[in-house]
Amino acid sequence: MSSTKSYAVHSATTPLTPWTLDRRDPKPHDVQLEILFCGVCHSDLHFARNDWGISIYPVVPGHEIIGRVIAVGGHVKKFKVGDIAGIGCLVDSCRECDNCKEGLEQYCFGGAVFSYNGTEKDGSGLTYGGYSKEILCHEDFVLRISDKQPLEAVAPLLCAGITTYSPLRHWKVGKGQKVAILGLGGLGHMGVKLAASMGAEVTVLSHTASKAADAKRLGAHKFILTTDEEQAKSVANYFDLILDTVSAEHDYNFYLGMLRTNGTMVCVGVPPPSPPVGAFNLIFQRRSLAGSLIGGLPETQEMLDYCAEHNIVSDVEVIAMKDINKAYERLLKGDVKYRFVIDMATL
Amino acid sequence: MSSTKSYAVHSATTPLTPWTLDRRDPKPHDVQLEILFCGVCHSDLHFARNDWGISIYPVVPGHEIIGRVIAVGGHVKKFKVGDIAGIGCLVDSCRECDNCKEGLEQYCFGGAVFSYNGTEKDGSGLTYGGYSKEILCHEDFVLRISDKQPLEAVAPLLCAGITTYSPLRHWKVGKGQKVAILGLGGLGHMGVKLAASMGAEVTVLSHTASKAADAKRLGAHKFILTTDEEQAKSVANYFDLILDTVSAEHDYNFYLGMLRTNGTMVCVGVPPPSPPVGAFNLIFQRRSLAGSLIGGLPETQEMLDYCAEHNIVSDVEVIAMKDINKAYERLLKGDVKYRFVIDMATL
Secondary structure, eight states, rough: OOEEEEEEEEETTSOOEEEEEEOOOOOTEEEEEEEEEEEHHHHHHHHHTTSSSOOOSSBBOOOOOEEEEEEEEETTSSSOTTOOOEEOOOEEOOOOSHHTTOGGGGGOOOTTTESSSOOTTTTOOOOOOOBBBBEEGGGGGGOOOOOSSSSSHGGGTHHHHHHHHHHHTTOOTTOOOEEEEOOOOOHHHHHHHHHHHHHHOOEESSGGGHHHHHHHHHSSSEEEESSSSHHHHHHHHTTEEEEEOSSSOOOOHHHHHTTTEEEEEEEEESSSSSOOOOOOHHHHTOEEEOOOOOOOHHHHHHHHHHHHHHTTTOOOOEEEEGGHHHHHHHTTTOOOOSEEEGGGHHH | EEEEEHHHOTTTOOOEEEEEEEEEEEEEEEEEEEEEEOOOOHHEEEHHHTTTTTOOOBBBBOOOOOEEEEEOOOOOOOOOTTTOOOOSSEEOOOSHHHHHHHOGGGTTTTTOSSOOOOOOTSOOOBBBOOSSSEEEEGHHHOEEOOSOHHHHGGGGTTTHHHHHHHHHHHHTTHHHHHHHHOOOSHHHHHHHHHHHTTTEHHHHHHHHGGGHHHHHTTTSSSEEETTTTHHHHHHTTEEEEEEEOOSOOOOHHHHTEEEEEEEEEESSSOOOOOOHHHHHHHHTTTTTTEOOOOOOOHHHHHHHHHHHTTTTOEEEEEEEGGGHHHHHHHHTTSSSSSSEEGGGGGO
16 A cells, blocks of 8 residues: 545545545556646535535545646556556546447446545555545546646546537437526536537536636527526527536436437436426427446547647646645635636645 | 217316317318228326316317218318318327427427317317227318228327337337337237338337237237246347337336337337436437337328338227227226227217
């Protein structure tokens, strides 16, 4: 075991504080990273505060991890010391179920191991995330990172990027399609960039008028202020796909009415109270309400390569580790454009 | 205008009583039917009692209509006097929108005209359904009926049949797929017969143990008593498609957990209180909750032809017109196997 510095939260009501954690011993297929940047995802906050009731403390959050390889096991083929690499939301899975075999490790039936607050398959205990100096996992769960893009802006692709890329691909977004992005935050701003790059007509749906200019800057073709009744009506039966990135309470039925025949609204956020769904809103126009969880390893690599090729990164605000608690407060208020990323050199 | 005998309901709290209604004048493309049989759909009851708050009285229910052609307009090509023909849930649509052009008249953006409680496009007033002696509509909305099957048992195909056939086709049900039918009533029993005929493994989900034998008789391979925790657990992450035919209050989340990766639950019933949907149940395993409304005219004809070819009809209990109010009471208690059909000769 090796000790590494980190920031951890020890209860739902206390702030993140410095903590020294013990990483498990490396194995022949493991890649060890010195972490350079780690994105701050809204899920980090949910886990820190036990919003979903599943947190196991201490929690070391962080699953948008970019680092430099500092050691590799004897069997590692994909990476060598000095490489830049990434670790996202997953560090292991059963590798045997149909989903794992298809590269859909996020839907592993044997239990995917998440990068923090997960349980290692070898019995070595809890997983701890990227708010730390070093991390290690099996090379199959480590991603290749292009050297052509600023690393701090690439980090958020590992969750915000793949969470929006995967449903856009699964529902075959492309030219001629009308796509709405509901909510312009960390996930939403990636959704806009990605959907626009795929050739779709992109509309941002938001209840904040001041986001209109940014929506356009990010690549959206239209902006609908959802609190304006006329604007909302103008997109009734309009969209092929709505990507719903909102985690706060909201009315699914209001947005379902904006889907055209055979349209789908895909949720990637989890509103705390389960929204009621009127069956009529689905039955008329044969609409669907669906969900999507990050992406598997092959698709995450595909997304990283796609973003490198199309020069797509996240809009980030780099912070020091000590400012994480302030960042969480600002995140709660939606005061970030559009992702905090921790410069781990400051730990 | 021509007078025709019917049974109508004049308020949400009064029973169906005999009423003489005036049918609009026939036009050159109209086909006039003497009604032989009319199925009793649960929607008839919902409209009679204004359960959805959209009833316009008087209501003459009935949209599973089989009759004999007694007159045709000068431009009618599809039918001649003496033919047996059917009219289902639709009697007109805008014919100009993209959905109409694709034969998805049920999703007409210009406003499909339903067989009762609808508004005629020519301004001639409300439509009145099949609890009557005669009916007429444009030949495009009249269906060809095989002479090889008992007509009383064919009538329910025009709503219960197409409502279950359409989603099974749209979601490509076939060999190798695991399909659940939730609820074994008028719709559900057709769902079982149709899904089994398409080669799927069919499971009936029901909270009534006594339905197990019937489920098997109708063609189901499995029966899951949903109140039995062990049985319910045995189908976690199991089905490719759940066809939810239940109109009573029920918990969508309980059934969503039975869908495998990429599985879909399709609602064709409308529970009066909108059920809450937990986004986690959709996000994990990329599940969908969808809806489906009857079917368009081409697909309804396809379904009728398919049922004639595969010798599929509804299980019916034929009643006299005067017994309709008793039948509604029994329908409310689920006491029918599986569809009441009115012998219109009794009117």
